[in-house]
Amino acid sequence: MSTSTPLPSEHQATLIDGKAFAASMRQQIREDVLAFHEQHGVTPGLAVILVGNDPASEVYVKNKAIQTHHAGMRSFMHMLPETTSEAELLTLIERLNKDPEIHGILVQLPLPKGLDARRVTNAILPEKDVDGLGEVNAGRLAVDLPGIVPCTPLGCLFLLRDQLGDMKGLHAVVIGASNLVGKPMALLLLAEGCTVSIAHIHTRDTAALAREADILVVATGCRELVKGSWIKPGATVIDVGITRTQTESGKSRLVGDVAFDEAAKVAGRITPVPGGVGPMTIACLLKNTLTAAQMQIEGKTE
Ligand SMILES: Nc1nc(=O)c2c([nH]1)NC[C@@H]1CN(c3ccc(C(=O)N[C@@H](CCC(=O)O)C(=O)O)cc3)C=[N+]21
Numbered sequence: 001m002s003t004s005t006p007l008p009s010e011h012q013a014t015l016i017d018g019k020a021f022a023a024s025m026r027q028q029i030r031e032d033v034l035a036f037h038e039q040h041g042v043t044p045g046l047a048v049i050l051v052g053n054d055p056a057s058e059v060y061v062k063n064k065a066i067q068t069h070h071a072g073m074r075s076f077m078h079m080l081p082e083t084t085s086e087a088e089l090l091t092l093i094e095r096l097n098k099d100p101e102i103h104g105i106l107v108q109l110p111l112p113k114g115l116d117a118r119r120v121t122n123a124i125l126p127e128k129d130v131d132g133l134g135e136v137n138a139g140r141l142a143v144d145l146p147g148i149v150p151c152t153p154l155g156c157l158f159l160l161r162d163q164l165g166d167m168k169g170l171h172a173v174v175i176g177a178s179n180l181v182g183k184p185m186a187l188l189l190l191a192e193g194c195t196v197s198i199a200h201i202h203t204r205d206t207a208a209l210a211r212e213a214d215i216l217v218v219a220t221g222c223r224e225l226v227k228g229s230w231i232k233p234g235a236t237v238i239d240v241g242i243t244r245t246q247t248e249s250g251k252s253r254l255v256g257d258v259a260f261d262e263a264a265k266v267a268g269r270i271t272p273v274p275g276g277v278g279p280m281t282i283a284c285l286l287k288n289t290l291t292a293a294q295m296q297i298e299g300k301t302e
């Protein structure tokens, strides 16, 4: 665009617009939902279970319900009290597993103390496990079988494919090794042909490892952990973190796991927070719900 070559000190990374990408995904999903309904007379249904009254979780769950409706699908909300027992929660999941109007089930995490997230997640039928967090779907991903892939890493993968195309041979570094994001992300990048490193709490020199990354995915929950000096010039940076903070004037603000302003001076491309990975997570949840409905109605093709 400019006629003069910008000085390196003026370099600004290209913003990866997850919000716009997610909006176009949702539009496509809406079309596919209508076509699916046309063909089978079935509307995909998503059940979301929220236990307790964490205000941030309530906001997410409401957003999910609104976007599910916008995509032409049915949304069933189950808001349970903090005092819900594991047996009660498992009974609800059993009922939803059997309900033919429900094609996807999601239990919002984290669960209140005393409820075992692993046991609860595994109670969801694998074909309705739209979060992809149960052992069957997690295992399928690990051995390259088709299955339901967790929404956040799937959203990151779609952004990376859109930005980079073929990723074979690129060095991808994932910071964070959670079952929710880091581990499935690393497996997806491996399947793309990347050389993958995973940094975690015991990694000796995460900054030095990060500096080797062509693709850097950060999912730690530590706000602004990754500094500009950690980034290889021109790298693609995906920031999964979301921390809500207050500005000095008392306004609520979201910050990521990457110190955005300094990182943007070095990276080639970077996702903002908000407007990056977050909207992709919800779009992928809708996509997984449609895929789950297609598998249940059209039959397994594996
Ligand atoms: N079983 C389960 N599955 C999840 O996928 C799951 C979960 N539990 N628990 C909580 C986290 C968090 N999460 C987000 C989804 C969307 C945005 C999102 O849309 N963020 C917007 C901003 C939203 C705002 O303004 O608060 C953005 O980044 O632009 C963020 C976070 C899904 N999670």
Ligand SMILES: [Mg+2]
Residues within 6 Å of the ligand: 028, 031
């Ligand atoms: Mg179209």
